[in-house]
Amino acid sequence: GRSKETTTVPNKPIPTGYKVWGAAQRGFLLVWNWHIPGQKNGPVGVRTPRALGGIIKAGNGGNKTQAVVLHLIQRLPEPPKGSGYYVYLDNLFVSTRFV
Template structure:
């Protein structure tokens, strides 16, 4: 059975491991061998690696405050039609795998958070979980296929965030505003199924209408010739949006 002493011992080991990093957790229990120089960590004198694993498996960090705050956000604010999805960073300088460092951001170091908001008010949010095994929202990454079916939509992990955030809102008709980090034709199709329109800037490699890509190239080359403030529209291929 796990006692309170085991819990305090586990917390102390986790703090120690966070301050004295090794390539693998089990390396903290490795001892000196001839021809293999390694530091000797004192935690090995208090608990074996196998016992540490058995205790660690019995615990799962869970903080209900985030879910309570999200519920309160929607309890005190009824979302309107126009909403926005974007990323933000909560400043943090400690040690954790969840921390990101983006020098070009106003807050270059901390926890990245995906948020859906209206008029600057956060309606809901999701933590960004960087890594190769998990996607942007912590789900296992699906196996990728080279080709997709005609009725299948292909979303990358970042675009999936938009869908997950919209699903957290009360059932209603929304119009989502995005930047070019998210925008793609497939994402807009999925949002349409959820009764949500979308407006956003996009990148030329996002799969948009080829005519728009050519217009962007002409604009970059200074050959577009449009008047200031001129707006052009292009209907979708299925003529459902004009």
């Protein structure tokens, strides 16, 4: 199609499609965030915190990949009393600044 939201990642089995960031539990998507390609866009509605290099006024710049993780975690539903969430990340999302 002719969608400006289409993303191409060359090394994937199906290289062209839509990019959606998500947090899931037991195979169910709990929260998700749409991605629009381009340096000015990226994860929709995600502001990069100052601690991750974001600009205090605009909330942009910095590491948007790490910022989307924080954004998704903050949007998770309240867990049942006495329980919580474990978040597992790979090296794409982790840095000393993030930890």
